[in-house]
Amino acid sequence: MKNNIGLLLKKRAEISAEVEAFVEVERQRRYTFAELNERSNRVAQMLLAQGVKAGDRVATLLKNGSEFIETYYAIAKIGAVMVPVNWRLVAAEVAYIFADSGAETLLYDAEFDGVIDEVVRGETTAIKNWLRVNVPELPATPYSLDYEAMVTSSANTEPTIGAFDDDLLFIMYTSGTTGSPKGAMHSHNNMMWAQLTSLTTADMRAGDRFLLPLPMFHVGCLVPVSQLVHRGATGIILRDLDMAAMFRAIEQERVTIFMAVPMILQFMLMTPEREQYSMETVRWIATGAAPVPVAMIEQWQALGVAIYQAYGLTESCGPGTLLLPQDAIDKVGSCGRPQMHTELKVVDEQGKRIAAGSDEVGELCLAGNHIMLGYWNNPEATAEALRDGWLHTGDLCRIDAEGCVTICDRKKDMLISGGENIYPAELENVLAGHGKVQEVAVIGIASEKWGETPLAIVVLMPGEEAEEEELIGHCREHLAGYKVPQCYAFVTTLPRNASGKLLKPQLRQQYNSPAPF
Incomplete structure (x- = not known):
């Protein structure tokens, strides 16, 4: 069977038609897998009618919501390539990604009218199709089309599948903390293996209810979105990050698991709303981007919540290493061992492997079927990052005798x-x-x-x-x-x-x- 991520939604809709797929907390929307698949088909048919073809890049500037998810699966089905854009960027940064990716179609929230107007005035983009979401309460713009009107008037029939396996699924631009952002290219196979890697390392179950507070334009949320469909679990969507809304959603929607950066976990412990709502259903939280202090781990453990600590990159489609809850105290500061379907090595300046248990610092390298194909339109950066089947992360680390990795720093830091x-x-x-x-x-x-x-x-x-x-x-x-x-x-x-x-x-x-x- 050839892999197409969009087909996973079709299959899940056949197996679990009436199971709740996603809940939008703020907008009080609920979609079964059958309903989500039907919406995704309509979006696919709408994009095809706009002239989008397999291989075309489709940019999205969307907050968390059903539109993001249905668009993701629609683009996957027809074989186009999604370019999710960070909506916190300013107009010049957004325009750079549009131009670099060569996107000619954009789906965007009306909330970002100001940014898009500035991009349009700059005349630096090749965007031809401007599809505007959430327009009823706002006046139309002269260049945009009403997304919802076009979707609801489109057919709900399954489109012809336009991509498989190593064909591109999405281009996700790195955060650009050093230099211009680079577009990491990921295929349908990459995402399939990223899902399998995460599902077989952490404890996600059918029937789980996964809170989604992180932005979907980031791989740390996009992979869980895909996992939920693959596993048949339910996603609880937060459009904006708000502590009171998080606690309310956890209690009312009986959230069992979620992912958040340590900063959010700290805020959750500090906010007075924590005393107002129950967290008795939460089994575990996964976190990344920074180590979790012992005091914070112990506070969450006292609440009956286990902490997974992950290390990963946009370039690895998320998975890298994972520190399991049982090791959180003994291995504090570590990001754990390589996940399932992920290989790891640490090398010195000459590229020689450093043995586990050595105190020597080296560069962390990852391999696996979830590693990116390369950087879009950037062969030099690709050659630097991908060497002999290994992703050179640029992160310096030590590896202990038990195979646990501790990040020391970025090479440049x-x-x-x-x-x-x-x-x-x-x-x-x-x-x-x-x-x-x-x-x-x-x-x-x-x-x-x-x-x-x-x-x-x-x-x-x-x-x-x-x-x-x-x-x-x-x-x-x-x-x-x-x-x-x-x-x-x-x-x-x-x-x-x-x-x-x-x-x-x-x-x-x-x-x-x-x-x-």
Whole structure:
């Protein structure tokens, strides 16, 4: 059987026609798998009528909702290529992705009229079909078509399947924390293996109700959306991230599992709404983008909730490593072992494999059928990232004797102090273990004496106070003396991108004064 992700929805609709597929909390919409498949067919027929063909790129600028999901499956069925765009980007960044991908069709929320108007005025895009979602309460624009009117007037018959296996399914642009975003290309096979890898490593069951608070334009939410259809479980959609809405949805929709970045988990523990709603149905939460401090793990465990900690990339279609709940305390700071259907190795500068149990730091490399095909229209970057069947992640790590990986840092984030390599993520892990520290970022700043020295930018737990010497003393218990940060800045928040990753370039720009030594 050839793989087409859209066919999974058709199959699920045949097997589980009346099972609830997705619930939109804010808009109070509920779709069975049969209804979702019918809507997806209408979208597919509408796109075909607009002249979209197999291989054509279709951009989406959509908030979380049924339109995103039905569009994803419609594009998959007809063999076009989805380009999900981060809706937090400004017009110039959005226009860059439109131009780089060569998309000629766009589906967008009317909420982003201002951004799209600016793109149109810039005349830098090849978009021909502008399909506008959620238009009834807003005046029409001169260039857009009413998505809902066109979908409901289209036939609900299954379209001819236009792509299989290694044909492109979507191009997802990296967050662009260094340089221009690159479009990671993923095929139908890539997504199929990403789903299987996650499903066979974590504990998702038929009947589970999975909360979806993260943006669907990110691989960390798009893969779970696909998994839910594959598994026959139910997705509970949050259009916007709101703590009260999350807790209300968890109780009312009897959520059993979900994924969130550590920052959200911390906010959930802090918000007063936690006392107002029950979380008794929640079995586990998966998280990624940063290690979870011991104190936070213990707080969630006290609530009866297990924590999975994942490491993955857009380029790996999500899966990489996973730290299981039973290892969360003993292996704190680690992101676990390679997931099912994923191979892993750590290599030195010469490309030689570093043995497990060594204290040596090397680059983390991943292999598996879920690894991207390459970067869209960027052969140089592809050749750099994909070598001899391995994805070179650019992340530096150690691997212990039990095969658990601990990320030390990005290659480009490493700093050299007094001739010694220092990996900021290692320092961040240690500082995060201090009971008063909520989150922390470490960057290198210029030092007349050492060349570079680490600066720790710290967010303390609410109501806590700490002196530099207290944190220095904590670090000395866990780090070699040359690694211990001597410089500190205390802040209320750290800048992060949409996927929850620290924006260290922004911090380096803000904290660019040299150390006093």
